[in-house]
Amino acid sequence: MMKLTILATAILAAAGIAWVSVVPNDSIDSLLDSAPTHTISRGELIVSVTEQGTLESANNTEVKCRVRGSNTITFVIDSGTDVKAGDELIRLETLAIEEEISERTKFYHLAESQVARSAADVERAKLAISEYEQGRFVTELSTLQKNLAVAESLVLNAKNRLKHSQMLAKSEYASDLELEEKEYALSQAQLTLQLTETQIDVLKNFTKQEELVRLTGALKAAEATWEADVERALADKKRLERAQEELGLCTIVAQRDGLVIYPDGEEWENAPKIEEGGTVNKDQTLLLMPDLTQMQVKVGIHESIIDRLESGMESNITLNREVLSGEVTYVAEVAKPAGWWTGNVVKYDTIVSLPPTAEGLRPGMSAEVEIVLARHQDVLTTPTSACLEIQGEFICWVKTRSGAERRVVELGDSSSMFILVESGLNEGEQVILDPLANVPGAQQEAAASLRGSREQEFGFEDL
The missing domain is CATH 1.10.287 (Helix Hairpins)
Structure with a gap:
């Protein structure tokens, strides 16, 4: 279950208390009347994660260096070139x-x-x-x-x-x-x-x-x-x-028609670059000829939710404003090395396959991937902005004829906008959005909770 945090600071809470203390009752009623609300209803809650990924082929024909030792490249074809069978792709120094x-x-x-x-x-x-x-x-x-x-x-x-x-x-x-x-x-x-x-x-x-x-x-x-x-x-x-x-073998030609691209090296890898004058080694991958009928997207999924991922999950891939359906086919068991190039964020490689009918796709294109982690049917949901976590409890305020009613709720799975309600709210009730800004009692309670937590932190509770 996704945890919610208090969005107000001590200064905001203190200012709220001071403001409420001088606001007349009719102004408070007016504030509650104008507060934005959301009606609790039943429906489908889709929990997903969205990441940016890179398009690649699921079936690459690797062109490798088969000459022993280190060899100097004297000619290499440009990446992204469409070639015919028999076209020269790369040439190595032959003097030695x-x-x-x-x-x-x-x-x-x-x-x-x-x-x-x-x-x-x-x-x-x-x-x-x-x-x-x-x-x-x-x-x-x-x-x-x-x-x-x-x-x-x-x-x-x-x-x-x-x-x-x-x-x-x-x-x-x-x-x-x-x-x-x-x-x-x-x-x-x-x-x-x-x-x-x-x-x-x-x-x-x-x-x-x-x-x-x-x-x-x-x-x-x-x-x-x-x-x-x-x-x-x-x-x-x-x-x-x-x-x-x-x-x-110093002269490598295309074995079939297709697209030729350079292999992408990871930031932590120290593989020689594929360029004229560069030095390559035996068994090093020099070029790739991707199968454009079998495409996939590689994305990095944060370690906090990797346990929820599994093969077969449905996905939505956005490419050039076109949305394609796919599914997760692979989740790495080991995370990619983290470093300055990732901001020390630990992520796991995940592969999402694309349908074979997709056309006009080329390796290296950027894609936005939404992986559906769960679908909850016919459940009560509330906006995440309607809930506060105060002293380990989740609190919502329901708008009633007599004012804002404080409710302790039990919450479940959540998306970026909504969270599943397990108990504490009923269908048809109206919850007040952004209670810190619209419910004076929420401001006071949040400020008191924040002040108490700070006193415990600095050891002032017994003074």
């Missing part, structure tokens, strides 16, 4: 990106050449394994097998010679020295045979495995080097392609 493309191209070509070299190393490593298994190993094994056959032949030959010498020695045709030579030749042939057999065994079971491990490791190392070179080349290629893509 062109230099980057040159560097990235060089790095990419070097990486590609390294990939070719490492790929050749992989093929060589694969061939080395096949060359060993089917070439060097077979050759070495064949050589040892030939040596083995020779050694076996020598052993057999040495045995035959020793046997022949032993037969001759029995007949004393061979000396002991000759016999020893034959035995020594046999032992040497047997050692050569054993050595050759050992060499074949080592070649098959150890040398071959060791060489294959070495060659396989070399192949894996070559493959790892090749994979790293490929990844490096792909990374350089992506960097080059990204730089080439960003070069194309």
